[in-house]
Amino acid sequence: MNKRLLGLIVLFVLLAVQQIQAQRLITLQQSVEEALKQSPDIVRARYNLERYRELLNAQKASLKSNFRLDLSPFQYSNSRNYYQATQSWYHDENFTSSGTFSVSQPILLTDGVVSLSNDFGWQTNKRDDPNYDPFTGFTNSLNLRLEQPLFTYNTRKMEYKKIEFNYENSQLDYALQALNVEKQITQYFYQIYQAQMELITSREELANRRKSFEIIKNKVEAGLTAKEEELQAELDMLSSESTVQNNEVNLENIKDNFKQMLGMDFSEEIMVIAEVSVLPIDIELQKAVDFALENRMEIRQRQIDIEMGLFDIITTNATNEFKGNLAVQVGLFGNAEKLPNIYDKTNRNDNQDVQFSLEVPLWDWGEKKARMKAAQLAQETNEYNLTDQKKNIVLTVRQIERNLKNYLKQIDIARKNEENAQLTYEINLEKYQNGDLTSMDLNLVQNQLTQAKNDKIDALINYKLELLNMKLQTLFDFENQRNIMPDVIKYETLQ
Secondary structure (H helix, E strand, O other), X not given: OHHHHHHHHHHHHHHHHHHHHHOEEEEHHHHHHHHHHHOHHHXXXXXXXXXXXXXXXXXXXXXXXXXXXXXXXXXXXXXXXEEOOOOEEEEEEEEEEEEEEEEEEEEOOOXXXXXXXXXXEEEEEEEOOOOOOOOEEEEEEEEEEEEEEEOOOOHHHHHHHHHHHHHHHHHHHHHHHHHHHHHHHHHHHHHHXXXXXXXXXXXXXXXXXXXXXXXXXXXXXXXXXOHHHHHHHHHHHHHHHXXXXXXXXXXXXXXXXXXXXXXXXXXXXXXXXXXXXXXOOOOOHHHHHHHHHHHOHHHHHHHHHHHHHHHHHHHHHOOOOOEEEEEEEEEEEEEEOOHHHOOOOOOEXXXXXXXXXXXXXOOOOOHHHHHHHHHHHHHHHHHHHHHHHHHHHHXXXXXXXXXXXXXXXXXXXXXXXXXXXXXXXXXXXXXXXXXXXXXXXXXXXXXXHHHHHHHHHHHHHHHHHHHHHHHHHHOEEOOOOEEOHHHHHHHHOOO
């Protein structure tokens, strides 16, 4: 019999070890690192960041010299036209083949464009008109052109600056999303740890109540106590079994949410390993506020909103504005039946073209004034948002600092409460075994012990989460006394 019992114990231990090995043990740091690679929120933020990076690259490329070749290898027309001078109809037949090579260079400083183009072609035409001299040969036109807007804002420079701000904003969004994911992962991680500990506590409670049930059952069989005591003890034991089952379901549900954030397969078994011991951290409030106002990326985002608002005011002010345009072109044209003769003195011609135009608005029925007022109000809103953002940051840091002090007190109280509850339970268990206490009274003491254990875990986790919140709000790690801004910048750099 003893050998059989020993064999069962060994089998149970082997099964337990196998179950533990099948689970993946994961720490908080591993969870955060994995989430920053695979979390759906991070993936979306990364795509958005890459999108704006490519838009910025495209804008930079658009400011470089643009080389273009346009070819028209074949063009033929045969038409009947009326010539007013001779008041007669004639047939006109044309065949051309041409190509244009051009180089254009935008000027970011002035918003102008300098371009050099060369048009080369061959053509032949016929007309049933005795006074018409047909031409068959080559043509070439080389031109240098400058186009420069006048009396208006630099649209090209503004567009480039807007895209730079959008890219910077996407970097900030990505970093903020990474910090938010870290916070969510940490919360889920400690929720799992909390659920694991509650499950362990409920199993301990179930073991205690099974033990109590066996004690009272033996007493009832010996005729030392009433049958009602056994029934109550059995009811308490069944209630504990239900609590264990509920805690198991709750733990699995939290794990699924955690796996979703990590991008893990739902079928993968995990167990978190956490260190929830607490060392009180001395945090100087003014230092925390200064770090927050210096490091918080939301402040920079509000500043970007203000700078983008200035662009909107400039653009709005250009509504129905007085502006001009200057276009200057110089070139050399030549044509000849034979290519080497195309620029002979008799065949070439120097071309010049100068255009100066103005747009003068006369009356817009108050459109520009109304739009300017709307743009100014939007800018005032941006400035107010910046001020309000700073106030909210200071308010949040002050509240976190108070909460941390309060949680430290709650931890001390919870520890003492657990010690007292454990001692009370052991004393009352001895009374229960001696028949000096009813099962209902022991049940009450057991509930107090379970609640005390859970309260201590809650207090420890609340302090750890609030300490993390302080780090995320100030971007300063008070536990290790270091600025985490370099770590945040790494979120923005995609290898």
